[in-house]
Amino acid sequence: MRWPRTRLAPRGWEVRVTLRETQRRFWEAITFPTGVGPYLEHLDPQAREAFVAGFAETEGFSRIDRVDVYAESYFWRQHGVLAEAFSLLAWLVGPARFQNLCTDYVLACPSKGPDLAEIGAGLPRFVATHPLGRATPGLAEVAALERAEAESFRAADVPAFHVQSLQAISPERWPGLRLELSPAVRRVVTSVDFAVVTQRRQAGEAAPGELPRRPDQHGMLVSRQGYAPKSRPIARDEWEALDAVAGHATFAEVCRTIAGEVPEQRAAQWLLRWTQGGVVAGVVG
Structure with missing residues (x-):
């Protein structure tokens, strides 16, 4: 003692x-x-x-x-x-x-x-x-x-999900499929135009006194491929579609959240971009 x-x-x-x-x-x-x-x-x-x-x-x-x-x-x-x-x-x-x-x-x-x-x-x-x-x-x-x-950088690694895996799915299965988001996905509600801000910084310009905004932007989507997180602006409709995906909605339910004509086509375009950008980690169903 x-x-x-x-x-x-x-x-x-x-x-x-x-x-x-x-x-x-x-x-x-x-x-x-x-x-x-x-x-x-x-x-x-x-x-x-x-x-x-x-x-x-x-x-x-x-x-x-x-x-x-x-x-x-x-x-x-x-x-x-x-x-x-x-x-x-x-x-x-x-x-x-x-x-x-x-x-x-x-x-x-x-x-x-x-x-x-x-x-x-x-x-x-x-x-x-x-x-x-x-x-x-x-x-x-x-x-x-x-x-x-x-946080995206530190998120758990998951096997890459490739476009070829989507192409192998038969059309009749699509309505009931559920998408799985990568653990590295993050979303931030913001209308700040980060592209303009970043360009000014890289050009050696003075920091703006007022941050530029994008009226069509609802937020930023963050994803990661390999070790490099990346972010891009998204509009409200894509944000709401991702809300549905995060809530384990089926592909048919995701399509129903999309306004306008041919929502299936828009959802398919987003899905392709999500897959290529490391947003989607897999499908279930």
């Missing part, structure tokens, strides 16, 4: 410090909004003595400075991950405002696990209510698409 270690506080008191308490104080210190020094100032005297007893210092390198090293690393590591995962959002708002956004987000939504890829899971919702997102409509949609692409 190992007893909690005892260290002498500056005034000669013996303070017993457990590992659990030391870890808790360390976490509180590195995540305190204004730094380790202000964190110590807000503690009561007994808690401050426990902190002092739990962390060593040397001449020229105080315990506050030591813990500050970890506090800085804690933020900048997460900032780097977010900047890579949300590079389009970072470009749109600029380095300084993106850094401030990350600071606000990390403080409001601290990491709850060791997986760095999950740090940005809540950023789209956070941007939607953040002053930056309210000032520039569409930023939350940009964050949502970038998050959807990250």
Whole structure:
């Protein structure tokens, strides 16, 4: 059995410090909004003595400075991950405002696990209510698409479904078939014209103050072939057809969701594109 270690506080008191308490104080210190020094100032005297007893210092390198090293690393590591995962959002708002956004987000939504890829899971919702997102409509949609692409990249692999497999299905079976979507498929409701935004970024132009929109676009469809997620705009009718597919509707039921003439022909065209784009993983029935 190992007893909690005892260290002498500056005034000669013996303070017993457990590992659990030391870890808790360390976490509180590195995540305190204004730094380790202000964190110590807000503690009561007994808690401050426990902190002092739990962390060593040397001449020229105080315990506050030591813990500050970890506090800085804690933020900048997460900032780097977010900047890579949300590079389009970072470009749109600029380095300084993106850094401030990350600071606000990390403080409001601290990491709850060791997986760095999950740090940005809540950023789209956070941007939607953040002053930056309210000032520039569409930023939350940009964050949502970038998050959807990250999730698509990490989704489970499934065997490729080829057009030849569709061609082998007899016509009389089609009405009762049910399509299976790939685990990598994601959809984001947005009318932001990402093609225009991406072209401006690649051309080295300044980020637009107002995001361009496409009136005919209901959302973005994200899929993956191999290791590369890709996204494309889709209109409301295709979105609703995919809703039906996701709800395990038969091919005949999917066709009934499509307005206009020859819905079977339009559904067949979508099915071909879905198959070629890695949206459909297979058929059942």
